Amino acid sequence: xxxxxxxxxxxxxxxxxxxxxxxxxxxxxxxxxxxxxxxxxxxxxxxxxxxxxxxxxxxxxxxxxxxxxxxxxxxxxxxxxxxxxxxxxxxxxxxxxxxxxxxxxxxxxxxxxxxxxxxxxxxxxxxxxxx
Numbered sequence: 517x518x519x520x521x522x523x524x525x526x527x528x529x530x531x532x533x534x535x536x537x538x539x540x541x542x543x544x545x546x547x548x549x550x551x552x553x554x555x556x557x558x559x560x561x562x563x564x565x566x567x568x569x570x571x572x573x574x575x576x577x578x579x580x581x582x583x584x585x586x587x588x589x590x591x592x593x594x595x596x597x598x599x600x601x602x603x604x605x606x607x608x609x610x611x612x613x614x615x616x617x618x619x620x621x622x623x624x625x626x627x628x629x630x631x632x633x634x635x636x637x638x639x640x641x642x643x644x645x646x647x
Contacts, residue, residue, distance in 0.1 A: 520526065534541065577584045585596065597605050 585592075588596070593607065596602060
């Protein structure tokens with residue numbers, strides 16, 4: 517800032533101009549505040565969507581690893597296991613689906629109707645439903 521002899525006069529003029537345009541200054545401050553909130557929320561939402569997309573992909577693959585293979589034979593698994601570029605590995609085996617009531621998601625569902633041999637609708641208990 518430049519040094520002037522009438523510094524008090526310039527300060528008084530600027531303060532009066534600031535007070536005279538109070539509404540304009542308030543609107544400018546609100547605009548800056550709203551713009552800041554807008555950009556903050558926009559980037560927060562974008563990062564949340566990106567994180568949800570990554571989580572969805574991890575769930576589809578079946579884990580948080582960098583790679584995954586499905587339907588490998590035992591020989592292919594052993595060959596990949598010995599590869600020097602692979603630092604860590606794991607094996608997951610599908611054993612089957614449960615059909616008993618405590619382990620199935622159908623335990624709290626109402627009974628399903630299915631036609632019997634004569635074509636009549638009969639009710640099966642949820643524990644006997646198979647998919």
